[in-house]
Amino acid sequence: MMPLTPLTIDEFEAIARERMERSAYDYYAGGSGEERTLAANREAFNRIPLRPRVLIDVSQIDTRTTVLGQPLALPVMLAPTAFNRLAHADGEMAAARAARAAGTIMIGSTLSTCALEDVAGACEGPLWFQLYVYKDRGFTQELVARAEAAGYRALVLTVDTPLLGRRYRDVRNNFVLPEGITMKNFEAAMKSMTSAARWGAHSSFSAYVHDLFDATLSWTALEWLRTQTRLPIVVKGIMTEEDAHLAVSAGADGVIVSNHGGRQLDGALASIDALPEVVDAVAGRADVLMDGGIRRGTDVLKALAFGARAVCIGRPYLWALAANGEQGVSDALRILRDELSLAMALSGRPTISSIDSSLVQRRPPVG
Template sequence: MTKPPLEAIPSFVAALGDYEPLARERMTEGAWAYISGGAGDEWTLRENIAAFARLPLRQRVLRDLSGATTRVSLLGMDLTAPILLAPVAFQKLAHPDGELATVIAAGALDTAMVASTQASTPIEDIAAHARAPLWFQLYIQPDRDFTVDLVRRAEAAGYRALVVTVDAPVNGLRNREQRAGFALPDGVSAVNLHGMRMLPPPSPEMLLFGAPLLENAPAWADIEWLRGLTRLPILLKGITDPEDARRAIAAGMDGIIVSNHGGRSLDGLPATIELLPGIVEAVAAAVPVLLDGGIRRGSDILRALAFGASAVLIGRPYVYGLAAAGAPGVAHVIRILRAELELAMALSGFRDIASIDRSALAAQGRGITP
């Protein structure tokens, strides 16, 4: 951190993008590379945002907007708006209060937060400060007994769903992190993984294939095992292929999160908004489908809902708010998005979430080929 967090949010901060330079000034070079960077040449990272701009909206006028609301029901939760905070690891890289600031902001704005397995704060401490629903993002660990313990801890702490990230059995090619020489600083670690049995290091001649990490990576059998382990709803995060979505439903999953890991895993994947229609069609309303990746405006949320998403998750934008101003910054990011969503709905003629469909998009934007 090169500058202290802001004590008050400047009046010029009017959109989510205004937080990015403020965050950059307050993070080290390595931390910035970790939070803001993507995999490889970062094409997917850029596409996640750019693809929304290729979906023009359609305006309808003189619609009845009395009683308008953004409320939505999702897996037994009544949400003020279809916006969740995505799991982001090591939030103390952005602000000394880390995940505690985020969960306080989420509670103040009645917004569900998904806490990361790699949080820099114990998941019990996060839950103790929660005033809104909490989900727990789970990486199935090579140490399956430790994974069971993580699930039990989440259940005991009151987390209401598991979000299993399935698209990163190994880290993507993070060239920006490599160039910045990123390493976790003292005082920041995956505290919820302390005490886990570690895999042996790979042989010096190995690249990836045959290495212990890949040999112990989770497979569909582990998803079925997890389903038998808990009564909590389980969502798979990182689904980008319709066949995988159908298989997830067959395995008893309760939801799908269309995500390319924020462009941090496999560079070259399409934007998630372009993948969303195919997944929604494959799921055929069997379970909720959420979208993660590229949301920067309330109008982006409208586009995602038009393609059938039940809700969206935001990641980097709220971390930028966290870095800039702590809990007030995160809360302000959520508030901006809600205000923009309400405005986009009002000007498009939609008074509730359930009524939003592809008619929200201009004709040339409705027919994305899955």
């Protein structure tokens, strides 16, 4: 029998798989193509051995850190994920409340099923806002202005989605949002959108992305966004040293090493394998975060050892949200915090600042 409170993130997924509609579960769980990058994100962590130190005072473990100067009680943030109400009726608002209670930050998604203002009102804590640049720059400007007015503390520009990856699970399931669940940040604008842009029962999500997302984007888009806001800008989707240099040169305050959870280019390297070269390229000029494959506290520890300031989790909190709403997300964050604290103690690193590259044995990615 499954324990009432899961002990691991994997146990949350097992509960979510049982409770969710098949098409909704597959939307969260699936990757693109043959899902090789999706699998690689997990496998890569398992290939990295830790080099623990001993005879160090670890009687007091401190998981506190900062990102963009903003304090975190633990170096685990909630990544931007679409359509949280597929998991639970309270959706993004429940996740944001759990993040606040844990002393961390949720990155709200443009494709949220709760309006960004409602999420901010429910959270009453620090939030960042994830942004796509649309063909209609006026609509993009409106989203930025709304995020600023609602008190969001940073913008996260996603740059790896000029087109949507081929996600066969969604194609086979003919995935659409269920009746009563909508993209709340778009309600006012939807009245003038095309049928594809509105994305209902007669239009695929891929058609929506093709219709609205700007596939002509270049680095000038980041420079343009810099003129539209005084908020810090974090660029999400950086996987190479070349793009890390360009992002910082164009004004990024931070970057997120991410392959979109294995949902875009299948065959791309695992995020943790891309992390070291991005950290080296940024060279302290911006904060580096990463997502993709985080399931355990030791995964967080390895990412920090490779130079990440913090990590972001997506699927883990969605499984927890499906399992038990806000309390589930709180429990998932507690599990990761407790696992990280124990791993820090057993590796002889009592503080986040004591975690460095000597803790991990760097190995080349497996092709």
